Amino acid sequence: MSKRTAILQAATYAFATKGFSETSTTDLAGMTGVAEGTIFYHFGSKEKLFLAVLDHVRRELEHAFAASLESAEVGSGLAMLEEAAAFYLRLAGEKPELFLILHRNDAYELSRSNEQCRGELEKIFNCLVGIFQEALTRGQADGSVAPVATRRMALLVFTMVDGLVRLRDSGVYEAGAMFPEVMRACRTLVSPTAQESDPCRS
Amino acid sequence: MSKRTAILQAATYAFATKGFSETSTTDLAGMTGVAEGTIFYHFGSKEKLFLAVLDHVRRELEHAFAASLESAEVGSGLAMLEEAAAFYLRLAGEKPELFLILHRNDAYELSRSNEQCRGELEKIFNCLVGIFQEALTRGQADGSVAPVATRRMALLVFTMVDGLVRLRDSGVYEAGAMFPEVMRACRTLVSPTAQESDPCRS
DNA sequence: ATACTGACTGAGTGCTCAGTCAGTTTCTGG
DNA sequence: CCAGAAACTGACTGAGCACTCAGTCAGTAT
Numbered sequence: 001m002s003k004r005t006a007i008l009q010a011a012t013y014a015f016a017t018k019g020f021s022e023t024s025t026t027d028l029a030g031m032t033g034v035a036e037g038t039i040f041y042h043f044g045s046k047e048k049l050f051l052a053v054l055d056h057v058r059r060e061l062e063h064a065f066a067a068s069l070e071s072a073e074v075g076s077g078l079a080m081l082e083e084a085a086a087f088y089l090r091l092a093g094e095k096p097e098l099f100l101i102l103h104r105n106d107a108y109e110l111s112r113s114n115e116q117c118r119g120e121l122e123k124i125f126n127c128l129v130g131i132f133q134e135a136l137t138r139g140q141a142d143g144s145v146a147p148v149a150t151r152r153m154a155l156l157v158f159t160m161v162d163g164l165v166r167l168r169d170s171g172v173y174e175a176g177a178m179f180p181e182v183m184r185a186c187r188t189l190v191s192p193t194a195q196e197s198d199p200c201r202s
Numbered sequence: 203m204s205k206r207t208a209i210l211q212a213a214t215y216a217f218a219t220k221g222f223s224e225t226s227t228t229d230l231a232g233m234t235g236v237a238e239g240t241i242f243y244h245f246g247s248k249e250k251l252f253l254a255v256l257d258h259v260r261r262e263l264e265h266a267f268a269a270s271l272e273s274a275e276v277g278s279g280l281a282m283l284e285e286a287a288a289f290y291l292r293l294a295g296e297k298p299e300l301f302l303i304l305h306r307n308d309a310y311e312l313s314r315s316n317e318q319c320r321g322e323l324e325k326i327f328n329c330l331v332g333i334f335q336e337a338l339t340r341g342q343a344d345g346s347v348a349p350v351a352t353r354r355m356a357l358l359v360f361t362m363v364d365g366l367v368r369l370r371d372s373g374v375y376e377a378g379a380m381f382p383e384v385m386r387a388c389r390t391l392v393s394p395t396a397q398e399s400d401p402c403r404s
Numbered sequence: 405a406t407a408c409t410g411a412c413t414g415a416g417t418g419c420t421c422a423g424t425c426a427g428t429t430t431c432t433g434g
Numbered sequence: 435c436c437a438g439a440a441a442c443t444g445a446c447t448g449a450g451c452a453c454t455c456a457g458t459c460a461g462t463a464t
Contacts, residue, residue: 163362
């Protein structure tokens with residue numbers, strides 16, 4: 001493995017678990033066994049290293065979800081939604097660093113001043129919400145999902161599923177047992193039989 | 203206003219908007235017009251100042267929700283749930299710093315090594331989720347809420363409502379228009395008519 | 405008048421940090 | 435085998451950090 005890759009991996013792990021400003025370049029050099037200068041030789045600055053990490057995280061997420069879509073192609077839209085939610089939770093267990101880094105404030109703070117960072121975040125966000133939206137759209141075609149606004153419902157499902165991951169990682173509340181409730185809530189929310197006539201005007 | 207209070211207010215604002223490690227004691231001294239030593243005279247260390255801020259945030263939150271419970275006492279449990287969600291969103295608009303500080307990683311990181319911090323977070327968490335749970339319990343008594351596990355459903359509703367606030371603050375996605383969807387989702391999730399027989403075993 | 409107190413000050417201290425750079429080693433095509 | 439390029443090194447720098455401490459000062463009790 002090249003030193004560049006080693007630095008990138010160590011940085012991904014450290015930025016995810018400790019955060020950007022609590023991770024020093026000295027730490028990273030120590031973790032990977034390279035000289036501090038090597039980090040700057042390859043990435044230029046600590047901020048650019050963070051952007052490279054974010055790019056790496058985006059690629060991994062996009063790849064993982066693309067692969068999951070290819071494998072399970074059959075089934076109703078509703079089944080696909082449930083699979084997507086389950087896969088999201090499984091991936092968050094297998095590669096926690098991908099989600100931890102998105103649950104920190106570092107990237108959002110940087111995105112306010114850095115256009116590239118903002119772009120990366122938007123791509124990641126669209127990828128994640130897009131999975132759920134795709135399932136909802138398909139579900140509306142085959143009748144397994146009620147005729148709701150797919151983008152907003154996808155956001156709602158995403159918020160719920162991602163919230164469960166957050167709750168688990170926060171360490172304040174035991175959230176592991178919430179899995180069935182979340183899946184059940186997904187089903188209830190999009191069920192074609194459970195929709196009332198809309199009493200809200202705004 | 204005493205200098206102690208001025209420091210506490212400035213720190214609440216700065217820790218919420220910039221984060222703990224990005225706020226220097228020099229910054230805080232400048233913001234409040236006191237000497238740097240004064241901060242340490244009153245609070246002892248930057249970490250203890252953070253704990254004082256967290257204590258202050260907890261008091262404000264508890265006070266705000268206690269007041270909202272007293273005012274709107276009538277109505278069904280379902281109506282109470284909707285009111286609680288609406289109040290949560292309103293408070294997040296009026297006093298964003300109370301929520302911003304809870305949406306940062308600082309407190310959760312500190313809570314892993316500091317018992318007092320952990321205690322504060324648990325109290326805040328129980329207060330917030332408790333509001334929703336109380337409404338659900340009442341709703342089950344008057345029949346406006348289905349017989350679900352109140353604690354877990356309260357967590358789910360909390361996750362959704364808080365997720366909306368997070369989404370808004372992240373700046374990546376326009377979330378303002380999601381309000382009606384979230385309220386609708388709350389109703390759907392707890393509706394006594396929308397409950398299917400439970401097909402999930404675990 | 406004297407002694408004392410508690411709030412407050414700000415220059416100073418030791419330390420850590422991101423980033424630099426002159427120099428060394430490793431790789432690669434001719 | 436060699437020359438030049440690319441990769442790599444680690445001592446160094448200056449800025450910024452949390453925190454200290456000797457001392458000032460207004461107010462109060464004696």
